[in-house]
Amino acid sequence: xxxxxxxxxxxxxxxxxxxxxxxxxxxxxxxxxxxxxxxxxxxxxxxxxxxxxxxxxxxxxxxxxxxxxxxxxxxxxxxxxxxxxxxxxxxxxxxxxxxxxxxxxxxxxxxxxxxxxxxxxxxxxxxxxxxxxxxxxxxxxxxxxxxxxxxxxxxxxxxxxxxxxxxxxxxxxxxxxxxxxxxxxxxxxxxxxxxxxxxxxxxxxxxxxxxxxxxxxxxxxxxxxxxxxxxxxxxxxxxxxxxxxxxxxxxxxxxxxxxxxxxxxxxxxxxxxxxxxxxxxxxxxxxxxxxxxxxxxxxxxxxxxxxxxxxxxxxxxxxxxxxxxxxxxxxxxxxxxxxxxxxxxxxxxxxxxxxxxxxxxxxxxxxxxxxxxxxxxxxxxxxxxxxxxxxxxxx
Numbered sequence: 389x390x391x392x393x394x395x396x397x398x399x400x401x402x403x404x405x406x407x408x409x410x411x412x413x414x415x416x417x418x419x420x421x422x423x424x425x426x427x428x429x430x431x432x433x434x435x436x437x438x439x440x441x442x443x444x445x446x447x448x449x450x451x452x453x454x455x456x457x458x459x460x461x462x463x464x465x466x467x468x469x470x471x472x473x474x475x476x477x478x479x480x481x482x483x484x485x486x487x488x489x490x491x492x493x494x495x496x497x498x499x500x501x502x503x504x505x506x507x508x509x510x511x512x513x514x515x516x517x518x519x520x521x522x523x524x525x526x527x528x529x530x531x532x533x534x535x536x537x538x539x540x541x542x543x544x545x546x547x548x549x550x551x552x553x554x555x556x557x558x559x560x561x562x563x564x565x566x567x568x569x570x571x572x573x574x575x576x577x578x579x580x581x582x583x584x585x586x587x588x589x590x591x592x593x594x595x596x597x598x599x600x601x602x603x604x605x606x607x608x609x610x611x612x613x614x615x616x617x618x619x620x621x622x623x624x625x626x627x628x629x630x631x632x633x634x635x636x637x638x639x640x641x642x643x644x645x646x647x648x649x650x651x652x653x654x655x656x657x658x659x660x661x662x663x664x665x666x667x668x669x670x671x672x673x674x675x676x677x678x679x680x681x682x683x684x685x686x687x688x689x690x691x692x693x694x695x696x697x698x699x700x701x702x703x704x705x706x707x708x709x710x711x712x713x714x715x716x717x718x719x720x721x722x723x724x725x726x727x728x729x730x731x732x733x734x735x736x737x738x739x740x741x742x743x744x745x746x747x748x749x750x751x752x753x754x755x756x757x758x759x760x761x762x763x764x765x766x767x768x769x770x771x772x773x774x775x776x777x778x779x780x781x782x783x
Contacts (some may be wrong), residue, residue, distance in 0.1 A: 392421075396416035400412055412445045436468060437468050440466075454496050455495045467483040473545050489510060501569065529763045530602070540606070556584070571625065573622045575618075579615070583614065587608070592709075593709065628663055628664050638654075647690065651761050654687075655684045656682065656683045656684065675733055683725055689717060690716050742782040757770055
């Protein structure tokens with residue numbers, strides 16, 4: 389597969405008076421994807437060319453203690469698709485999507501060292517060609533996937549007029565509270581995101597090929613609600629020491645079926661200590677940082693129906709999934725895990741250019757763990773101890 393992408397962005401800001409600023413812009417995107425000939429297999433994603441264009445306007449009004457902003461955007465996407473189905477029959481399609489997005493927000497200075505910001509937005513996303521036409525083995529995930537336009541029974545590509553897929557549409561509210569003290573900073577963000585026609589890969593069963601047994605998935609749509617909180621706090625106990633704590637909490641639900649969703653990140657927490665050598669010492673910017681990251685088990689995961697259970701049911705002529713629209717997974721969510729990382733770096737500026745050196749060790753204690761959002765967790769652990777050395781030259 390060869391994918392060529394070209395982008396164009398234009399933007400102009402104009403201050404209308406001391407309090408009001410207007411920003412207008414336009415974006416363009418052109419993509420051409422064509423599969424390499426001679427592979428002797430049906431491409432996983434068909435050939436396509438996609439043209440996208442958008443225009444937006446943002447107005448911002450700044451008062452003494454409050455700043456308001458409002459924005460609107462229009463996007464259009466046109467795609468031409470051509471490929472072969474599992475019968476090696478040619479199919480073609482022309483896809484047209486367009487819609488409007490909008491947002492409004494405010495930022496309030498509560499007092500000298502505290503600020504509150506909130507934003508309400510409506511956005512949309514058309515399905516990608518891969519979500520519509522995927523057919524066959526996804527090599528990087530060791531799974532078989534089928535798109536929204538493939539018939540559930542025959543896996544034939546259906547006519548666009550015969551399918552009821554819709555664009556994703558989201559209504560999102562985000563609020564952030566920030567406060568600073570002499571040696572302590574805190575940032576708390578809470579959000580609620582209701583996504584209508586949410587597109588995701590749903591486990592559907594197992595299928596057997598000449599290469600063995602594979603789990604298979606179908607792109608599916610449902611209405612989903614995401615509720616979350618992100619917290620960050622930084623303590624400065626000394627001029628050269630920073631203690632940083634973070635937490636990311638997420639709760640997602642399939643509203644349509646009153647069920648859990650698959651492959652949703654679990655709650656995670658991070659604590660780090662960074663020591664920076666005072667500027668009077670050389671080399672400049674020398675630092676050492678130690679981090680600990682704890683990732684909880686995903687406790688809001690769907691029921692489990694293992695590959696063994698599915699195979700045994702097939703051999704017995706039964707279907708454990710028949711009559712149920714509930715999500716399931718092929719394996720239980722992995723256990724919680726904790727990782728430790730260590731890094732150090734410095735900067736050297738022999739002339740006009742600056743060189744940044746950094747060395748780091750991730751998973752310092754070589755912990756065996758699996759990440760819930762990684763589909764390779766069905767087969768193998770994540771990376772063990774990993775060393776990285778980097779040099780960055782800044783002109």
